[in-house]
Amino acid sequence: MSIFVDSDTKVIYQGLTGSQGRYYGLLNREYGTQVVGGTNPKKAGEDVDGIPVFANCADAVEATGATASCIFIPAAGVYSAVMDAAQGGIKFIVCITEGVPAHDEAKFYNELKAQHPDVQMLGPNCPGIITPGQCNIGITAGHIAKPGGPVGIVSRSGTLTYQALYELQQKDIGVTTCVGIGGDPVPGTSFIDCLAAFEADPATKAVMMIGEIGGSAEEEAADYIKNHMTKPVSSYIAGVTAPPGKKMGHAGAIVSGGKGTADAKMEALRDAGVKVGLNPTEAGELMAEIVASM
């Protein structure tokens, strides 16, 4: 079992003909993902290493029955790509692209909610999603994830997502699904969406959650865990020692006025019964203890 994607998921790569789209599209196919098509309005009818290219998602969905897409389009084209996917019948859109303007994100997030309520978006600015051994959509190195379970992972940061997978693999702990929700201001999928899905997934017995400073998503997740989750959670928040007022790379990672600090987030999580580690390795060790006690 898994959440959101599995071995039956058929995926269209929007931007398959670009260098990044091609590299990761082929890498994902090699992993076992059903990469059934790509899109590029100027290259319809061509193929990329045998993968057919369509003019748009509607054509691709009609021809292949795909339900998911993965966006490797430059930031300026992401808004159109998201709407093309939703209008074309894609139900799960994964957007890897970074640098998308916040106003575009806010707009397509709300347009999807209003016009395509059955569509779920992951990202932008995320590493994607992997159900180890079955389906890898995005830029995660598949070999660092051990298939099976019992742990689900949800993370706001790309490289820390890999770090979390790696820590668990080193301890011979399997992962049901690992979701990188991205660090942008308006993530299509939230911590809570993933926590709810993991809570409902019978194969997932515990959840590892990687957050970072800025915003209030971790505090909201803590509130959800406290009131709705029965499964144990371990966590790590990046930016514990970040000086206040400094903006560290991510649009999401800004600390100001005592709000959104790592301390506030860790306290909220501990209050919800979450085991909080001070670095990714410690969070992995805490998860190993949780798994060992099952």
Add this chain to the structure above:
Amino acid sequence: MDLFEYQGKQFFKQFGMPISDGEVAFTVQEAVSAAEQLGTPVMVKAQVHSGGRGKAGGVKFAATVDDVQEHATNILGLDINGHIVHRLWIEKASDISEEYYASFTLDRSAKKHLGMLSAEGGVEIETVAVENPDAISKIHVDPAVGLTREAAQVWVDGANLNPVAVEGAVDIVMKLYTAYVEGDADLVEINPLILTPDNRVHVLDAKVTLDVNSVFRHPDYAEFDETQPRDEREEAAHAKGLQYVGLEGSVGVIANGAGLAMSTVDVINQVGGKPANFLDIGGGANADVMAGALEVINNDPEVESIFINIFGGITRGEEVANGIIEALNRVDIDAPIVIRLDGTNAEEGRAILEPALNDKLMMEPTMLDAARKAVELAKGADA
């Protein structure tokens, strides 16, 4: 990207909002001639990216040109919360009857735009929010729908402004929303928005933060980028397109991904060291990016050791390894380097690095081991 007040006002002016006439001055002489041209009385206002300018003595009323001379002399060079004043905004003084507050920003929890309007302007809005939250009239605007005049009217009516200000305020908040959306701003704030004795609603201050991700559709924002305050190290990193934040310690940090870079800073602190910086080389880092990152760190005289922490996703291990080798050939790196490399093609990367290892270039298997090693080297250098 934060704008100075005068840049924010010029930005607002493009969207038809009423601002006072004024001029930028870099010297006392320029301030005086600006005042002569505008006609006194004027305000002499320090232009820095910091709040609390008035309290720090950076905003003064000048009734005469002599006053302008005196205030400009005092304010230029003033330190306001760590920001040195290098430029002034000389603006025609306004008569004020009442002071309001208006802003738009993104409410990340609601995933909608949030407008805030208050009759209690001119002070820290955070204080009003805590002590008298009902004094702030709020509106959530669906980005897919936009702000209608009807909704703006209801919102403004809820703020209990002076009745004579309502029509002017509705007009300004509509324009403020347009500026916020079309200008791709993260924040637009007017504090104070004033009512004059002759019943005009007028923009007296401007705080604007623009979204750097939107620059591709606003090529004119390049001029704002040039006036961002950066220290020497940050300027060098920015010129190379690197995400860099200067810190106070001795362990230089290079990592891929903001989360991993933050985590690296955390781990260095936890094992007893002090990071010299935060540096995210991002996804797709190649030899050039790595070489540039090493150059920036190498130019920081405080750095005693360098910790390169790479976990490959989009960045492939052999690219990282080749980048390090090439950078070492290009730049004479002073401090010892500790590398931790994992993820996509990590083994290929490690194989490339292996022959180059020596007492100035080391490799450790885990993040914690590498952090300990880098901190030990930095401390050894201090002793």
